[in-house]
Amino acid sequence: MSKRINLTLAALPALALIGLTAPVSADAVSDFYDGKTVTVMVPSGLGATLGLYGRLTTEHLGKHIPGNPNVIIQSRPGGGGTKGAAYAYNAAPKDGTYIAEALAPSVLAPLLRKMKFDASKFQWLGSITPRPAVLSVWHKAPISDLASAQKKEAVMGSTGLGSETYLAPTLMNHIAGTKFKIVKGYKGGAKINKAMEGGEVHGRMNYWSGWTAGKPAWISGGKLRHIVSYGGDIKELPNLPRMINLAKTGEHKAMVKFLEVAPQVGMGFWVSPEVPKARVAALSKAFQAMLRDPAFLADAAKRKAPVNPVSGAKLNQIVADVYKTPPATIAKLKKVFGFK
Numbered sequence: 001m002s003k004r005i006n007l008t009l010a011a012l013p014a015l016a017l018i019g020l021t022a023p024v025s026a027d028a029v030s031d032f033y034d035g036k037t038v039t040v041m042v043p044s045g046l047g048a049t050l051g052l053y054g055r056l057t058t059e060h061l062g063k064h065i066p067g068n069p070n071v072i073i074q075s076r077p078g079g080g081g082t083k084g085a086a087y088a089y090n091a092a093p094k095d096g097t098y099i100a101e102a103l104a105p106s107v108l109a110p111l112l113r114k115m116k117f118d119a120s121k122f123q124w125l126g127s128i129t130p131r132p133a134v135l136s137v138w139h140k141a142p143i144s145d146l147a148s149a150q151k152k153e154a155v156m157g158s159t160g161l162g163s164e165t166y167l168a169p170t171l172m173n174h175i176a177g178t179k180f181k182i183v184k185g186y187k188g189g190a191k192i193n194k195a196m197e198g199g200e201v202h203g204r205m206n207y208w209s210g211w212t213a214g215k216p217a218w219i220s221g222g223k224l225r226h227i228v229s230y231g232g233d234i235k236e237l238p239n240l241p242r243m244i245n246l247a248k249t250g251e252h253k254a255m256v257k258f259l260e261v262a263p264q265v266g267m268g269f270w271v272s273p274e275v276p277k278a279r280v281a282a283l284s285k286a287f288q289a290m291l292r293d294p295a296f297l298a299d300a301a302k303r304k305a306p307v308n309p310v311s312g313a314k315l316n317q318i319v320a321d322v323y324k325t326p327p328a329t330i331a332k333l334k335k336v337f338g339f340k
Helices: 002-026 028-033 049-060 079-090 164-176 189-198 208-214 216-220 250-259 261-265 277-292 294-302 312-322 327-337
Strands: 037-042 070-075 098-101 123-127 133-138 154-157 180-183 203-207 224-230 268-271
Touching (some): 049 098, 049 208, 154 164, 164 180, 164 203, 189 208, 208 216, 250 261, 261 312, 268 277
Parallel strands (some): 154 203
Antiparallel strands (some): 123 268, 133 203, 133 224
């Protein structure tokens, strides 16, 4: 009996140490973020839809992160989202105090041309919503539907070669015989919208939520004609042709599925591959808690910003799968899009 008691007593210091260590470990993330400032980087201007979701996140995420850090927003536009992505990947803090929003097509950019980041290594926190996309034209444009777009030329505005505003109409020309003429170089979607109103261009690719949140009066006023959709169902446009259904060969279907990754990622947020896993887990949990927060949901509804959460694990899988696209398909996509 005495021996047994001695063994138990001898174990007490170790048990006490375990008891003291566990809470310290559990509180390590909270201790790290206490008093810190977390930056949410938006890879565009703050005036359009990407900026809207960036502001919503900045305003609501902090209270869900352990330690309740201050959260600020930062704009890093350029290169169809690739400049911001490259900064977050290479130069920004890698300790969990820098969160990047994705301009979704930039996820595909390293597969098509040389980039200073590898999106397959992003650690995704989640997406506020997927973003099914449409190709739309102004109501005074010379085309109004798919059939007329296959017969007459229409000028589509684009921000640049790597942008979905360029990729989507270019792919449509290839698989469906449309006659879109693409004018690149507009400094953001708002500039293209203004050009549409003024008759400088006829239309553009946009996410459906970009129209409903950014230009609701255009929707209600019948100012737009929609040609085709891709990347998911749009309940308001049940009869609109879908790009995947226009692809008649296996090769063309693979190309459309490649393009559809961007709408599936939607309003995604990620952190550097070097951020410690415990902090990534805490940020992911905080992000998902934010998306269930009644205050966040009310604010999003007030701003007409759809919320349809996608988990970080799901985004990790979506991006991992597209990075397994066969090299032969990538080579053909590069040729179609004009990348060397």
